[in-house]
Amino acid sequence: MFIVRFLARRLLQGAVIVFLVSALIFTLLRVVPGDPVRLMAGGMAPEALIEQIAEDMGLRDPIYQQFGRYVAGVVQGDLGQSFVRPANGAAVGGASFDDSTRGERAEVWDLIAQTAPMTLQLALLAMAFALVIAVPIGVWGGLRPGRLPDRIALYLSSLFVSLPNFWLGIVLALLLSVHLELVPAIGYEGFAYTILPAFVLAIEIAPFIIRTLTVSVAGVMGQSFIDIAAVRGLTRNQIVFRHAIKNSSVPLLNLLGVQFSMLLGGVLVIEFIFDYPGLGLLTINAVMQRDFPLIQGIAIVTAAAFVLINIVVDLCATAIDPRLDY
Amino acid sequence: MSSIDIAPEALPRRKGRKISARIWSEAFSSIEFRIGLAVFTVLVAAALLYPWLSEIDPTKMNIRAKLSPPVFMGEGWSWAHPLGTDQLGRDMLARSLVGLRYSLLIGIATTVLMLAVGAMIGLFSGYFGGRIDTVLMRLTDAQLSIPMIILAITILGVSRPTIPSIILVLGLAGWPVYARVMRSTVMSERKKEFVRGAMVLGANDWRIMFTLILPLVLPPIAFVAVLDIARMMIFESVLGFLGLGVQPPTPTFGNIIADGRKYLMNAWWIATMPGVFLVLTLTSINLMGAALERSRNKIYGGA
Numbered sequence: 324m325f326i327v328r329f330l331a332r333r334l335l336q337g338a339v340i341v342f343l344v345s346a347l348i349f350t351l352l353r354v355v356p357g358d359p360v361r362l363m364a365g366g367m368a369p370e371a372l373i374e375q376i377a378e379d380m381g382l383r384d385p386i387y388q389q390f391g392r393y394v395a396g397v398v399q400g401d402l403g404q405s406f407v408r409p410a411n412g413a414a415v416g417g418a419s420f421d422d423s424t425r426g427e428r429a430e431v432w433d434l435i436a437q438t439a440p441m442t443l444q445l446a447l448l449a450m451a452f453a454l455v456i457a458v459p460i461g462v463w464g465g466l467r468p469g470r471l472p473d474r475i476a477l478y479l480s481s482l483f484v485s486l487p488n489f490w491l492g493i494v495l496a497l498l499l500s501v502h503l504e505l506v507p508a509i510g511y512e513g514f515a516y517t518i519l520p521a522f523v524l525a526i527e528i529a530p531f532i533i534r535t536l537t538v539s540v541a542g543v544m545g546q547s548f549i550d551i552a553a554v555r556g557l558t559r560n561q562i563v564f565r566h567a568i569k570n571s572s573v574p575l576l577n578l579l580g581v582q583f584s585m586l587l588g589g590v591l592v593i594e595f596i597f598d599y600p601g602l603g604l605l606t607i608n609a610v611m612q613r614d615f616p617l618i619q620g621i622a623i624v625t626a627a628a629f630v631l632i633n634i635v636v637d638l639c640a641t642a643i644d645p646r647l648d649y
Numbered sequence: 650m651s652s653i654d655i656a657p658e659a660l661p662r663r664k665g666r667k668i669s670a671r672i673w674s675e676a677f678s679s680i681e682f683r684i685g686l687a688v689f690t691v692l693v694a695a696a697l698l699y700p701w702l703s704e705i706d707p708t709k710m711n712i713r714a715k716l717s718p719p720v721f722m723g724e725g726w727s728w729a730h731p732l733g734t735d736q737l738g739r740d741m742l743a744r745s746l747v748g749l750r751y752s753l754l755i756g757i758a759t760t761v762l763m764l765a766v767g768a769m770i771g772l773f774s775g776y777f778g779g780r781i782d783t784v785l786m787r788l789t790d791a792q793l794s795i796p797m798i799i800l801a802i803t804i805l806g807v808s809r810p811t812i813p814s815i816i817l818v819l820g821l822a823g824w825p826v827y828a829r830v831m832r833s834t835v836m837s838e839r840k841k842e843f844v845r846g847a848m849v850l851g852a853n854d855w856r857i858m859f860t861l862i863l864p865l866v867l868p869p870i871a872f873v874a875v876l877d878i879a880r881m882m883i884f885e886s887v888l889g890f891l892g893l894g895v896q897p898p899t900p901t902f903g904n905i906i907a908d909g910r911k912y913l914m915n916a917w918w919i920a921t922m923p924g925v926f927l928v929l930t931l932t933s934i935n936l937m938g939a940a941l942e943r944s945r946n947k948i949y950g951g952a
Contacts, residue, residue, distance in 0.1 A: 336790075343791035348803070355807045477681065481939055485931030487883050489890045490906055490924035497913055497921075588798035592887055606799060607891065610806035618803055622795055629794040 330634070337630035342394075344626040345619060349393065352615050353386050359406050359613040397623065402431040403616035405609075431620035434605060439624075441511070442590055442601035445524065448517055449586075452525030457532035462568065464533070465540025476537050480530035488589055492523045492596040509598050520597045527589045528582070535578050539571035573640050580636035583629050668948060669868050675944035676937075685936030692930050696749040699742070707747045708898045711738035719918050733918045735909065744900040745923045749930060751901050755816055756882035762820030763881075764827055764874050768867060771831025776839055776858050786832070793825040798887070805893040812895055819884055823877070827870060834866045872945045876938035879931045886927060902927045 360377045361368075377383050381392065396403060408429040464476030499519060500508035506519045543549065544567055552562045587603075594603035602621065609617040676682045700707060711734070719733040719741070733741050774785040800822045808814065838844065839862070847857050888894035889903015897904050902923045909919030 339787060340791050340794055343787065344795050347791060348795070351804065352807065355804060474681075477939055478936075481681075481935040482928075482932055485879065485928050485935050487886055487902075487924065487927055487931075489887060490920075490927065493906065493910055493913065493920050494924065497917060501914070585796075587796040591796075591798055591802075592890070595891065607802065610802050613807055618799075622799060625796060625799070626791075626794040 326638075329638075333630075333634045333637075337627070337634070340630055341623060341626045345394070345397070345623050346390065348619055348622040349390050350386060352618060353389070359615055393619070400432070402435075402620040402623070404428040405431055405434060405617050406614045407612045408434065408614065408617070431616050434617060435602065435620055435624055438600060438602045438605045441599065442594070442603060445517055445521055445594070445599065445601060446586060446590060448521035449524035449528065452522055453528040453532055456525060457529040458536065461533040461536025462540050462563070462571075464537040465571070466544060466563065466567075468537075468541040473537065473541075476533050480533040483526050483533075484530040486526060488523055488527050489592050489596050491526060492520070492593055495519060495523060496597070511598075511600050516597075516599070520593045520599050524586075524589050524593050528586060531578060531582055531585075532575065535574050536571060539574040540567055543567045543570045569643065573644050576636050576640050576643070580633040583632050587625060669872075672868075672872060672941065672944050672948050675948060676940045679940045679944070681936045682940035685933040685940065688929060688933035689937065692749065692926070692933065693753070696746045696753070699746050703743065705740045705743040707739060707743040707900050709739065718916070719922065733916075733922070735905075735919045736912050736916065739900075741905075741918065741922050744905055745902070745926045747899075748901045748905060748923060749926060751812070751895055751899065752882045752885055752927070752930070755812065755819070755885045755895075756878045758816045759819040759823070759881040759885075760874050760878045762816060763823040763877065764871060766820065767824035767827025768831050768863070768870065770824065771828040772835055772858055772863060774828065775832035775835030776854070776862065778836070782832070785828070789825045789828050792822075793829075797822040798884070801884070801888060802891060802893055805888060810888070810893050810896060815885065815888065815894060819881055819888075823881070827874075830870055831866065834870075835862055838862050838866060869945055869949055872941045873938070875941055876935060879934040879938065882927070882931060882934075 358373070358377075360373050360380070360382060374383075381389060393403065405428050460476050460479060464473045467473055496508040496519065499505045507516050508519050510516065549562060549566060552566055553559075557565075590601065591603035591606055593599070594601045595607050598604070602625075605617070606621050608614075609621065719731065731742050735741060735744070770785055770789070774782045774789075797819075801818050804818045805815065844857055844861065847861055852861075885894055886901065886903040886906070889901040890907045892904070892907065894903045895901045897908075905923045906920050909916070909921075909923075912919050
């Protein structure tokens with residue numbers, strides 16, 4: 324019963340948040356200068372034609388009317404159609420206004436559904452790499468606060484957090500792909516193309532995990548149940564791996580929820596550098612082409628993902644530590 | 650951060666020394682703070698003085714000296730251009746240092762703006778509670794759930810990026826975290842006796858908020874904000890890299906690296922050298938920030 328009430332409350336709150344996000348982005352896109360119709364129709368289109376297209380698409384109506392129409396579509400699962408992308412492949416942003424080859428425009432939902440799995444694959448691999456790098460350093464640092472391992476953890480996390488992802492991506496691509504020819508870098512033609520972008524992303528996430536783990540492991544190790552565990556005759560390894568790490572993982576889960584948007588920002592830049600066909604590259608292209616429906620769709624989907632991940636994180640945290648109450 | 654106990658009675662009174670002074674001296678005694686400060690000072694001094702002293706114009710082209718490598722690396726280097734030159738023969742060292750100026754300017758201004766907006770919203774939300782709190786916090790949640798970078802590139806992508814607009818956009822995109830932390834500390838302070846005492850004495854809400862609560866809760870948050878200067882500098886360079894930052898010909902880390910990416914195969918230094926500067930600066934700021942954060946936790950933790 325508790326779980327149903329919890330889910331109902333959180334999903335309702337989540338719906339409010341997603342609604343606010345879409346209102347925010349929608350208004351923002353209409354308030355800032357830059358006419359999408361001009362980009363759609365091409366620079367040579369006559370003014371009258373532009374006005375006519377804009378009228379037909381309802382882009383000259385008051386913002387609240389446009390928003391009402393949009394929300395009505397969204398609740399029926401229709402995120403609208405892309406302004407510039409045709410259903411069958413390449414973007415036609417710069418094409419001339421009377422181009423007869425322009426076909427049906429792509430559904431926003433399809434575009435997102437095609438690219439999201441790629442991004443998910445990248446994000447999961449990056450998360451795995453980040454945990455492999457960060458957990459040993461963080462736990463080791465937390466077990467000896469104030470001593471050398473703790474300092475190493477501090478220095479490493481300060482260094483990692485200072486590496487700009489786009490620069491690291493370029494340098495690693497130059498070193499590992501061009502000079503050493505170890506991993507492929509640009510584009511996507513198979514799983515191997517995910518490794519380098521995921522590694523760069525992992526370096527970006529790792530410092531946060533290191534910092535959180537160092538603090539939380541140090542905190543847990545100072546508590547009395549750890550002292551008692553030694554009296555109960557448990558070995559050091561059992562204490563650390565069975566008791567300390569399990570209890571320190573709750574802040575780590577919370578971190579995942581809070582830092583989700585940072586992860587997504589990293590994905591965006593990294594996909595752009597490596598030309599990785601995921602959600603991030605789609606977003607950047609959408610912004611560059613002023614593809615309003617696509618930007619709105621992506622914002623709504625990411626906000627929904629943010630809400631859902633935070634709900635799952637809280638559920639997992641309660642499962643690990645039943646004392647927590649949400 | 651929300652669980653920090655900042656009860657005044659827990660603090661040992663040491664000859665009336667201010668808490669922030671104690672945090673500074675505590676941080677200064679740690680080796681990482683000193684390393685960070687030393688590197689940072691050298692870099693800032695170089696950024697301020699070198700372009701002026703050497704009288705090298707970072708935008709002046711010299712096609713004959715184009716693509717000259719850094720000293721001791723490859724053929725045809727010269728002492729005139731210690732870090733080499735780019736595809737138009739512009740001096741990389743001068744360009745990087747001018748880029749550093751802009752990066753620092755934007756990083757610091759953005760963090761101050763972010764802190765100010767976040768602190769105000771958190772203060773109002775935590776102090777008044779009730780309906781104001783609900784509205785402000787839902788707004789914060791909504792803002793927090795749009796990735797900052799998407800918001801920034803959306804706004805800057807469709808409008809023209811200038812330095813003030815970049816500062817404004819990054820600052821307005823980054824406040825929610827501060828608002829949350831501020832709200833939770835203000836809420837715990839608000840119930841304390843000194844606030845009720847002030848109310849009994851007839852102080853109005855504004856007086857309590859700005860003369861009693863704000864000076865008490867702002868410093869611990871402001872110390873951690875040092876780390877955000879580095880984060881904002883990275884954001885600025887990301888925007889520059891995507892072509893949405895300060896526009897060329899003004900050199901910034903982002904647009905130099907984006908430019909150099911095209912010449913990566915035959916002139917690796919154009920893209921990598923500014924990055925080295927950026928990493929050095931960010932590491933020094935992060936070391937200082939981490940030291941300040943630790944000493945703050947130590948002092949406020951009462952240990």
